[in-house]
Each structure stands twice: as C-alpha cells, then as structure tokens.
Amino acid sequence: MxxxxxxxxxxxxxxxxxxxxxxxxxxVPHFPKQGIMFNDITPLLLRxxxxxxxxxxxxxxxxxxxxxxxxxxxARGFIFGPAIALxxxxxxxxxxxxxxxxxxxxSETYVLEYGTDCLQMHVGAIEAGERVLIVDDLxxxxxxxxxxxxxxxxxxxDVVECACLIGLPKFKECACLHSLLFASERWKDIDKxxxxx
Amino acid sequence: xxxxxEEKRKEMQDPRTKGIASTIRVxxxxxxxxxxxxxxxxxxxxxxxxxDTIDLFIERYTGKGIxxxxxxxARGFIFGPPIALxxxxxxxxxxxxxxxxxxxxSEEYVLEYGADCLEMxxxxxxxGDHALVVDDLxxxxxxxxxxxxxLGSREAQGEAAVHSSGVSLLAIxxxxxxx
Numbered sequence: 001m002x003x004x005x006x007x008x009x010x011x012x013x014x015x016x017x018x019x020x021x022x023x024x025x026x027x028v029p030h031f032p033k034q035g036i037m038f039n040d041i042t043p044l045l046l047r048x049x050x051x052x053x054x055x056x057x058x059x060x061x062x063x064x065x066x067x068x069x070x071x072x073x074x075a076r077g078f079i080f081g082p083a084i085a086l087x088x089x090x091x092x093x094x095x096x097x098x099x100x101x102x103x104x105x106x107s108e109t110y111v112l113e114y115g116t117d118c119l120q121m122h123v124g125a126i127e128a129g130e131r132v133l134i135v136d137d138l139x140x141x142x143x144x145x146x147x148x149x150x151x152x153x154x155x156x157x158d159v160v161e162c163a164c165l166i167g168l169p170k171f172k173e174c175a176c177l178h179s180l181l182f183a184s185e186r187w188k189d190i191d192k193x194x195x196x197x
Numbered sequence: 198x199x200x201x202x203e204e205k206r207k208e209m210q211d212p213r214t215k216g217i218a219s220t221i222r223v224x225x226x227x228x229x230x231x232x233x234x235x236x237x238x239x240x241x242x243x244x245x246x247x248x249d250t251i252d253l254f255i256e257r258y259t260g261k262g263i264x265x266x267x268x269x270x271a272r273g274f275i276f277g278p279p280i281a282l283x284x285x286x287x288x289x290x291x292x293x294x295x296x297x298x299x300x301x302x303s304e305e306y307v308l309e310y311g312a313d314c315l316e317m318x319x320x321x322x323x324x325g326d327h328a329l330v331v332d333d334l335x336x337x338x339x340x341x342x343x344x345x346x347x348l349g350s351r352e353a354q355g356e357a358a359v360h361s362s363g364v365s366l367l368a369i370x371x372x373x374x375x376x
Contacts, residue, residue, distance in 0.1 A: 031298040042321070045290070082278065086251060093238075093242070094271075
C-alpha cells in the first residue's frame, strides 16, 4: 500500500539550465528613468555556455512546430531571433523602428506610457499563411509584442507564439498575449507540470 | 590573425559566395538621394543562404583564439551572435547612445554630415581578449574604427588610464567586396 502511494506522487523537474540563465540577468535600477528596474541581458551574452543554453531551450521548443519565419523585434530581438531561425531552418524577419528598412514597408503604431512608437516590416517578407514566431528579450506590458502580432497578422501570417527570455508580471494583463507567450515566468509553470512517476 | 594563402584561395572560389551576393538587394536613393543601399534583409529570408553566410564566418574564425565577438547595432546583432555561439566567444553589443544601462564608455565618430557615437559596457572586454568586430557592411570604415577604439581602450577594461586614440585597423574581411 505504501509503495502504491509513492508511485502516485508527482515530482516536478526543473530544467537545470534555467538557474544559470536567471543568474546571468542583471537588474539595473532607475534605467532608463526613475522607478524602472531594467532587466539587462548583456551579462548573459558574456557567458557563452549560458547564452547557448537560452537559445537551445527555445530551439528545443520550436524545432518541431513547422515555423516558417522568426520575427525579431529591434534591437535585442535581433540578438536571439537569428540563432533560433538558423537552428530551425526558418527565415528571419527584422521588425524595425521607423525609417530603418529600405523599400516598401507596412507600419503599426502602438501606445507607450507617454506617447506612441512604431514598428515596421518589409512588404513581401511574409507570405499569407506562414507560421511565425516572434522573439524579443523581454515582455513587460505586452504593447510592443501586441503591435508585432498585429503587423504580422495584417500581412497574413499565422502567429504561433511569442518567445521572450524574461516575462515581467504585468504581461498577464495583456489579454491577446495570454495564450501566445512563452517566457521565463511561464517556463517555471511548464516545468512544474513535467511530472515523473 | 594568420590566414594562409591556401585558405585565401579557397575562400575566393567558394561556391556559396555567389548565392550570398545574389540575395543582397540594392535599393537606390536610400536613406537619401545618391546612396545605393545594400539591403541584407532579403538574404535573411533565404535560410540556406543565411546559414552559408554564417558558416563562412565560422569556418574562418574557428580555432583562432577569438574570445569576443562585438556586434555593431543593429545589423551586427543579426550576424554576430550566431558566430559567437558557434565559436564559443562572448558577445558584446556596441550600441547607440543611452541604450546600455550602467557604466559605459563612448566613442564619437565622424559621418559625412555630423557625428555619431558608439557605446560599450565597461568591463565587457578584458585585457588579453582577442576580439572580432562584426557588422553587415563597411563603407568608409568610420563606424568600424570607432568599434576598434572602444575595444582597445584601457578605459573599457576598467583601468583608469589614458583613452587610446591611436587606432590601427588590423584587417577587414568581406564576404562580398564591392569595387
């Protein structure tokens, strides 16, 4: 009877790579302005093994999902997105600030705390129906990612998921992201559900 | 860094360079009249060619003791990290002003009209690091010279010393030289 009970106990398995990734992210207070705790990923980039782990975790997740394109948000999405794209055989599409992309573009404006900003993508980067992964280093309110989703969907893309290294708690208030986000906060949830009997 | 004559011959004949050249799009009069802009985004839309591009860099730089790959914002961020990951080097982003949090050093450089500035974190590069600087394109070399100055600077390594302004450009390697 005791043995049966033991067999039914679920044990959470946490990916050992996550601790190194978390340790490699530096919080810088009051940047770019007072009150903001900035999550700086540059120390992670200085640790080749940890940088590789972060990319590997994304690649393992997305390899079998039939992703046609990885769209990276300027500029820190450019650091992670291409490595993922190369590993899974997908196109890489840069989503850029205004006036950086030459030739014909489509634009999506979005609201910031104060004022607005704008993301652009090349016309023709996406073919209708293509499955797309969006990549950025961090999601906070979800405003930028939501704009990226709208931009890609206007071009006919099927946005499969948004992948971010860091997810700040406030993204949970962004309804359109809820089912689409894979970020470090969610990694913890996913690992808790990986049970061994 | 030493590249043998044999390696140089192989690089020039490499069949992959044709595909790379053919996927780069020229956009006239961007960002202003008279400039023929070399657009690499069309290369990024071709996964095998993008892979070939990175592979050519990896083959050249593997086993050469490179400990740092520094990428110039923003298109250097697209090519630099995959190279860094493959050769086991640190990646250092060289950024426009006010983007990097914490302590930085800055290098101003001259443009055709006006000036611009690159920044790097203090302590990212250490004495003895062998660095590779990556960008999508070199024109006048002004930006690359600023990048080299940043990496070579004693200030960058956290030493309080005179900022070196004597820059020596060691070598430039282009997959697609334009005459």
